[in-house]
Amino acid sequence: MRNEMTLEFLSVSENESLARVAVAAFISQLNPTMEELTDIKTVVSEAVTNAIIHGYEENPHQKVMLSCAIDGEQIEIIIKDEGKGISNIEEAKEPLFTSKPEWERSGMGFTIMENFMDKVDVTSEPDIGTTIRMMKQLTSTRALCN
């Protein structure tokens, strides 16, 4: 079965939990394991937080766009901002790299996204914005069918 949802919200940190709870509720129709659900919530939290603090530099009047699609057991999550953009994507993805060490950032966001998901695509352009597209195939439901 195919299903899809989109959510648009202001770039305020209160919405970080909204975003991950909404995605978790949406994918629960696929009966994910606890671990899969935690992974998905974590990566949504990472990408949305990045949009708010790095993309929009905590300007609370901007918008973050989130969409989630499921197709069979395949999950696709897209998180988009129209903020500052990333000039060097390879550097940004490196474990422990952060452009905001003074804010006690750990620099582990991209590393977590890449480890918890099957695929992470980053599209970004300075002053245009950043789009993160993440894919994950659930294994639990497939195991049940066999």
Added chain:
Amino acid sequence: MSLRVEFVTKENVLVVRLEGELDHHETSKLRESWRDQLHQNDVDHVVVNLEKLNFMDSSGLGVMLGRYKEVQASGNEMIICSISPEVRRLFDLSGMFKIMRLVGSESYALELLGVASCEMK
């Protein structure tokens, strides 16, 4: 589903019990109150009890690392205890336990830090 924080002082140890979800939204408040506790009370070491914390992301890791560095800079210890499987995945992936010590229970962590008895909860 926000974060609840409980601070308890046992001799020279500050126990920080976290419950709920720790994300970027919760970090500034947590950081401030944690720092206040470290400065107000005459404590040396820290035990962080994560038994009831069911969600953390990399913003939470940043706060943990920040406090760890402060405690370590003054020559003291910070021990993590009773971590849930959900949060443990994040700690394992980030290599946190290569630098911070993890133990099974709060009472054992306190014992390691030389707190005599902890019958009183």
